[in-house]
Amino acid sequence: MRAMAAIKILLIEDNPSDVRLLREILKDAPAARFEWRAAGRLQEAVAALAHEHFDVVLLDLSLPDSRGLDSLIALKPFAAALPIVVLTGFDDEALATGAMQLGAQDYLVKGQVTGSLLVRSIRYAIERQRAEQKIHEQAALLDVATDAILLRDLDNRVVFWNQGAERLYGWSAAQVLGQTAADLLYGRGLVGADEARLAAEEVFATVVVRGEWQGELTKFTRSGKKLIAQSRWTLVRDEQGRPKSILTVDTDITEKKQLEAKFLRAQRLESLGTLAGGIAHDLNNILTPIVAAAQLLPLRLTDLDQQDLRLLRMLEENSRRGSHLVTQILSFARGMEGRRTILQIRHLLGEVGQIVRQTFPKSIEIRIDASAQDLWTIQADATQMHQVFMNLCVNARDAMPAGGVLTLTARNLIVDEHYARLIPDAAAGAYVVVTVSDTGTGITPEIVEKIFEPFFTTKELGKGTGLGLSTVLGIVKHHGGFVGVYSEPGRGTEFRVHLPAAAGSEVEPEAQAELPEGCGELVLVVDDEAAILEVIRTALESHNYRVVGAGNGLEAIAALRHSPQVVLIDMMMPAMDGPAAIFALQDIDPHLPVVAMSGIAHAERPKALHSTQRAFLTKPFTVPELLLAIHEAIHGRSAA
Known part of the structure; x- marks a missing residue:
């Protein structure tokens, strides 16, 4: 068998007789080997500690250069990692208590010491010192941890609070020990604190029953700042298995949750933009005949009074405002540019x-x-x-x-x-x-x-x-x-x-110019919405144009047999959409002028498809806008 390592003892004792007595007591100690170094003065002991390694110190409190507990106090800085056993001739309970409070591992009285007692005291002192050292090292690791670690008893009072908790919550350990955790982390009067306190109380009850819990909790710092913690709770039991305390480890995830929320908002904005783009065309198709009808009715019904005219104007204005709202949603979701002018x-x-x-x-x-x-x-x-x-x-x-x-x-x-x-x-x-x-x-x-x-x-x-x-x-x-x-x-x-x-002056609105009239020209109107076809037909026929309609691109190609002078065509249709139909029409008649229209937003207008595409109308458009675009397309002036 491998020989057990000797326990090296520093004996600080100025009485030679006591030194010999202790050596004789330990000489015959069972299952233990000891090596000795004696020092008659405290100053000599300090010098020995600086040059040699020892496992334990036996200290007499009556020395030529130091007496009483002052000896222990003076020695402690030089033997901070060593167990110290006080060995003295004073059988004084108050002195013994003071020595233990100052860090001594044991207090023995000369004349009452036997070999077995001394060996047991030395061994226990070494083991206790090692255990305490390990605890101190573990506590230091807990303080290094960035997480907030706290231990509370079953009355919810704080019994341990690491430096991570100090940094996160703003309270020092000295301020919180013995305080109720709920009062510290859920200050009264703070918005949301009562709800957060109730949630924490439910978690506390759950841990006592189930032994553990983890999840997100809202907590508050000393300054009242709200934070979100990823919290892990574990029930700690004593040697008999009875619940003793609850260990909590908190990680601050406030910034992470904020980033997640921003990401989710960005996703919702992207979805909103997709949705708005999808409904813009259909909604503007609905509003186009309403706007045009509101403008045509006063022309067809000449007996309307002023109140009726105001109602029609309100109908037109609010229909156009509905279209603007769609544009604004697209502007918010996609960052579209608007048309800027000088305004008062x-x-x-x-x-x-x-x-x-x-x-x-x-x-x-x-x-x-x-x-x-x-x-x-x-x-x-x-x-x-x-x-x-x-x-x-x-x-x-x-x-x-x-x-x-x-x-x-x-x-x-x-x-x-x-x-x-x-x-x-x-x-x-x-x-x-x-x-x-x-x-x-x-x-x-x-x-x-x-x-x-x-x-x-x-x-x-x-x-x-x-x-x-x-x-x-x-x-x-x-x-x-x-x-x-x-x-x-x-x-x-x-x-x-x-x-x-x-800088500059407000642009005054131009006076309403006289609307251009047609001279019997034939307009091919292509749109899959029957209501739009009908209202455009009525508007154009009311101003001396002839109209032939088509519901999609294929019907438009067939309608070329009527020899239209201009084509007004929607960009989004079934069977054959607007761009494809325009190419097909212009392959047949390269000089046929085209006016495109769509309910899509201004920023999503298609690029010019051909030199004969003269204008682009965004639904809903007014009757004057329609007449001007058709007139300029027929007479060869670009309105795009």
Whole structure:
């Protein structure tokens, strides 16, 4: 058998008789070998520790250069990793307790020590020191861990709290030991804290019964910041198998969840763009005959009074607005460009004010102040600006269910560098600021941080898409501006839309020119929608054109036998779509002028298919737009 390694002892004892006595006691110790080194003074012992390895220290508290517990205190820094057994002639319980509190592994009284007792004390001291060292090493590893690790008793009081928990939650171990975990991690008064506390209490009960649990929990830091933790709970049992405490390991996954949410939002936006592109054609096909019919009825029914005419104009305007909404969804989802012109905000706010006065509840008072004569102009897409202010007005209306005051104002503002640094996305320069304010319910600070996120809404299911304010922000930023929001619960909300001022004058609308009349020319109209065919036929025949219709590309080829002077053709049809039909028609008659039409968005217009394609009409189009395109196509001027 391999010989057991000797236990090396440093004996710090100034009495030679006691040194000899201890050697004799241990000489005959069973199953143990010892090597000795004696030191009569504390200073001599310190020097020995610096040059030699020892397994245990036997310390007398009465030395020539040190006495009492001061000897233990002075020695400890030089023997931090060694077990120390105090061996003294004082049978003093208070002294023994003090020695153990200072880190001694045992306290033995001379004259009461036997060989077996001393051997047992030395062995236990070495084993306990090794166990404590291992625990300290494990605790150090727990502190190095980035995860928050905490141990709580079955009364939910914290008994261990590592440095990872300190970093994550902001509380030091000294502050939390003995405190109730729920009070620390779910501070009262914080939004969402009560729900999070209830969820944690359910998890606690589950772990006591089942022994473990893992999942995601919402928790709060010392500063009140909310975070999402991937939490793993394990029930710890004592030697008899009885539940003793619960070990929890938390990993902060807040940023990961935010990235996941952004990815999901991006996917939903992509799906929205696909959906909007799919429905745009069909929806605009529905709106086209409505717009055209609303314009044709006054021509055919000459006895209409002013109220009937206003209703028809309202029908036309709202049909076109429906088409613009589809365009706006496409613009939001796909980043489409709009047509920008020089605009005067005063006129735009006047149009918005007229709509909200007609449609909002009478309990809401509308105030508009854009009367400043020197109000600057902006360069913007009028339809998109209309969408911005209508979205803000609708939100204000919803925030005042019992009525209130909706105010729209416009003013000039020079933003300096200091002001720009205070607001995200702001830049110094000249702006026209439009303020939309209400006296409604207001918004809490926690909600204000999220209101511009796509699909975020506080409205009931089915009453809000969560796209309104994100569309507002996207349009304004795309125009080089920025949005500020100021709100206080119970005292209303104010949105400030900053739009860069533009040099130049507002483009005045052209006077309505006389509509061009036909001279009996034959127009081939190709569309798979019967209603569109009918309304276009009526419009053209009302202005001295003849019309032959076709429901698809194949029928259009057959209709060439009638020798039309121009073809008006839809781009999306069954059997043979528009582009294929145009190529086929022009192979037969290369000089036949073509006007294309479609319900797809402006940015998705096809490239010119042939030199004879003269114009492109986006559904829904007006009767004047139709007549102008047909006239210019026949007479050879491009309107594309």
